[in-house]
Amino acid sequence: MSNAAPIDDVNRLQAVFYAVQECVRSALGSIRSHRMRSFLTMLGVIIGVASVICIVSLLQGLTRSVMDEFQGFGGNALQIHSHTSREDWLIGKWNRLRPADLELVKHRIAGISNVTPMSGLNLPGGVRYGSNTSGAQVFATTNWFQLVNQSYPRKGRFITDSDNNTRRRIVVLGDKARVDLKLPEDPLGTFIQVGGEWFKIVGVMEPRGEMFGQSMDNYVVIPFETGRALAGPEREPDMQILLSVDNLDAVDDVTSRLTALLRRAHKIGPKDPDDFQVTTSQSITETIARVSGTITLVISAVVGISLLVGGVGIMNIMLVSVTERTREIGIAKALGAPRSFILMQFLIEAMVLAVIGGIIGIGLGWLLGVLAAKMIPHFPPPTVPWWAVVGATGFSALVGMLFGILPARRAANLAPIDALRHE
């Protein structure tokens, strides 16, 4: 017989590929022919994914802006500050760094530069200019501060070594402090009161903007020694030591050498904890990234639950669809569709529905994020990280598959003659 069935030699893997291709095609066809219903079915997934993406994009945008800010400090900046452990605090001990520590660090550690002390002063009277007061923070530091901190005067000059050595009463303003004191754009030469003493303005710093809605420019800087003099001999202020590591690769090495040096200087026993802390801008950004990562994960998980609701919607419609298409399933079976093919067809249809919903949700969530960021003043622009896009799409597919199992099994288990006879 001329038309006896030929053996169609097909590669199994290829056959699976063609089958999947056909299922996707038929799924898209079926979605297209029920546009409204498909959209409503997807709505749950769309809303779920959009909420996740919106929140993630806002959080990530915020994190990124904060990180950029810290990276501005330079990855090679180190900060040493005192640390009082709980045990010490309970016995009334209050650890601090002293000028002697500064001298030690300056002279005993190689491969560092720009070593500068910095202390925040809490002076009675605050900062005043005539009747205007400012809540500016008062820092006492040295010339090197601008190099470590990577911020420079916009007008005038910064503190010099001679200012410091002679304890001159001069001040450099942050831009916010200048505005709060109602000083003109160029206030150089004007005298203001810091802690009840008169200080001459010699410089205004570049504005740095805001972080977490808080101004980074609300400060005034005075020479370190002037600050010590103001605080008085009996109230030696605590201080931080800022420095730059010359070689970025040596940051860890310098950190451990600093730790060893200060432990020896503070006579800390081998089992006792440090009474100071060395932080790098890297360690700060790592902490921020970790915290924001945890928050993102928790919120995403909570909102992700709404995706399950979307999944139930998909399951519901897929069940209806299986009933509607019983005849179609019967025909497919009569024509030789194996159980696995019918199963895959409906699973893929559920997944395609969910993934399309997911993709729409990603777009919508991003849009919502942009709008929300625009509406909140000083909020950084949102960023949608690639992992959120991949994750949302993957999770949608997973939801589709999970909730597609029941309808698909129902379809696959239909007996061909019953399905064919179905009206």
Added chain:
Amino acid sequence: MIELRGIGKTYQMGSTELVALADINLKIARNEYVALVGPSGSGKSTMMNVLGCLDLPTTGTYTLDGEAVAGLSEDQLARVRNRKIGFIFQSYYLMPRTTLADNVAQPLIYRGLAPNVRRERANEALARVGLESRTLHKPNELSGGQRQRVAIARALVGRPDVLLADEPTGNLDSKTAREIMGVFGDLHREGMTIIIVTHDMAVAGHCQRVVRLHDGRIVEDREQAVLA
């Protein structure tokens, strides 16, 4: 090529047993053109389902092209249907949303053939029933006779051993019905084995051999001269 031996089929309807087929013995050779006739309730639909591997008999053995069908799993039956049997139904059973070419190519999907191979063979099959110019139309753009031609093309596309037609002219007017029977006649002359289930004696008149069923038993099995 087809051998039924002691085939019986009973359905459980609540507490009563319904005997649809009882002790059927039938042999059909290659290139036979058989009509299965009988009144409704005679068991011809059940017979069709068993012959088409859509349903398994309760008793007896069924050998199709040397393969024992009775013990096969559902997926193995699907494979037999896909490769050895071409179905033609009374109400065509085409997929309304897809083109004629896609409708005809459907059985080939389950063989894992590439889309271009499927399309090629579907176009060949459509050409064989005279619809080569309408491959991209949808079924609802066609007349009943044309739809049945599409269904025949779909049955042929997998190059089956046997065509099984269930009341293929039941929804057609007599002129179109004659045309469709003409198509079957041509296929038979080309060497196809054809089994037509019908209660219409005019249709049965086109066949070489008539097997009459009554109450689940074969009551007549005769050869006849084929009408032109």
